[in-house]
Amino acid sequence: MLRRTALRLAALAALALPAPAGAQEAPWPSRPITIMGGFPNGSGVDIYARKLAEPLSRALGVPVVVDNRTGAGGNIASEYVARARPDGTTFLLATAGTHAINATLYSSLPFDPLRDVTHIALLGDVxxxxxxxxxxxxxxxxxxxxxxxxxxxxxxxxxxxxxxxxxxxxxxxxxxxxxxxxxxxxxxxxxxxxxxxxxxxxxxxxxxxxxxxxxxxxxxxxxxxxxxxxxxxxxxxxxxxxxxxxGLPGFESTTWYGLLAPPRLPAEIQQRMAREVARIIAEPDFVAWLTENQGITPPADPGPEAFRAVHQRDIARWAETVRRSGARVD
Known part of the structure; x- marks a missing residue:
């Protein structure tokens, strides 16, 4: 009996020891990264995601690929990312449609558009x-x-x-x-x-x-x-x-693109990704592509906190327009 107890205590002690250096998790990023999109190839979201993926891959030193999973107004891709592991391998190129408009448009969603995300970067007004x-x-x-x-x-x-x-x-x-x-x-x-x-x-x-x-x-x-x-x-x-x-005074209708990650993404990954994206979209060539090729206005502040504030505001802002449209998806 004493021998079994000693063996059990020894096993528990071994589990508590730090892993050998070779067995520790590699620093992020060490695996390919996927940017999910909820709309078809050739859509505005797809165009932006592919333009961002190439310089992001160079900056991070790993492949960055785009995977579009269409359907349900972008909700299929949004739910996938909301439930993905927060390990820094999965991101979402979201829109005001998927994460602000859909909050009112759909009678119920399988994810919370504001809580079930980690904000990375605001990508521009569309x-x-x-x-x-x-x-x-x-x-x-x-x-x-x-x-x-x-x-x-x-x-x-x-x-x-x-x-x-x-x-x-x-x-x-x-x-x-x-x-x-x-x-x-x-x-x-x-x-x-x-x-x-x-x-x-x-x-x-x-x-x-x-x-x-x-x-x-x-x-x-x-x-x-x-x-x-x-x-x-x-x-x-x-x-x-x-x-x-x-002849419509003050008429304006714009939305945004933004990069999101699954909830509970480690802060160090969020901050590194936010820095890299902000640097890339501020480069002169990228700004020229946004404004002259896509008609997109670069964000004044792409950071996670500014993005979250815009996101939260737009859920309320679009709710009234959705109600006036009479659109509803059950």
Whole structure:
């Protein structure tokens, strides 16, 4: 009996000893990192994630890959990251849609948009661009013509969005309320099919995010009637604001992109990742890409605390717009 007790105590003592140096966990990062996205390839989120991944991989010394898991307005990817191990291998390129708008849009979510995350970095303000097809809507060459067409046939003019309650939907709701028009909403699953609906003449207009809009505008595939910011975009300087083009004083509809991690991420990983991301997005070449190629305004303060404050404020800010839209997902 005494021998068994002595052996048991010896075993417990051995467990309490520090592990040999070779067995200790390697410093972060030591494994590939995945940036999850909730929207299809070619979407604004996907474009930004892939642009960020390359310099981030060089800075951290490990591969950084992008994995898009689409569906449910970005909730599938958001839930995956909310439940992932907080080991610094999984991050989420989130949006105001996934983590502010969806808080009111969905009657219930399998995660808490504010509590089940670790804030890493605010990545920029994202505007929308009012698009029409010059081929299928040749008579709508400017915003007043679109408003007039909608007033002439209430409910007959339709518009595309990237999903029910998405920022592209709510921008159109804000536009319709400000212009006093009644239009029909046709949601699609992501940006590419929504854009195809506009190009194919299935829909009349589309308040699309700036990033995936700029290429088709410059190529003449679509015509931009207005931007949703109070100042013109450096990427599309010839396109007027909604106030200028549509006669809607003070009209503005922008969202944000941000980098999140699972809850309970160790502070040292959060701080290192936040520093690297902030440095990358402040580099002149990256700023030029954001403003001139994507129409995105870099954040004044990308830090985790500033990001959390913006996030918390926007949950309340978007709640009223969602309620006025009548959009609801059960």
């Amino acid at each position: 505007p929308n661009v009012l698009l029409v097809s010059p081929q299928h809507s040749p008579g709508i060459g400017a915003c007043p013509a679109l408003i007039a067409a909608a007033r002439a046939r209430p409910g007959a003019v339709n518009y595309a969005s990237t999903g029910n309650g998405a920022s592209t939907h709510l921008a159109a709701v804000q536009f319709a309320l400000a212009a006093g028009i009644e239009v029909m909403h046709i949601p699609y699953r992501g940006q590419p099919p929504a854009m195809l609906s506009l190009l194919g003449g299935e829909t009349t207009f589309f308040w699309n995010q700036s990033g995936p809009s700029i290429g088709p505008v410059r190529q003449g595939q679509v015509k931009a009637l207005a931007v949703s910011t109070r100042q013109r975009l450096a990427a599309l300087p010839e396109v007027p604001t909604a106030e200028e083009a549509c």
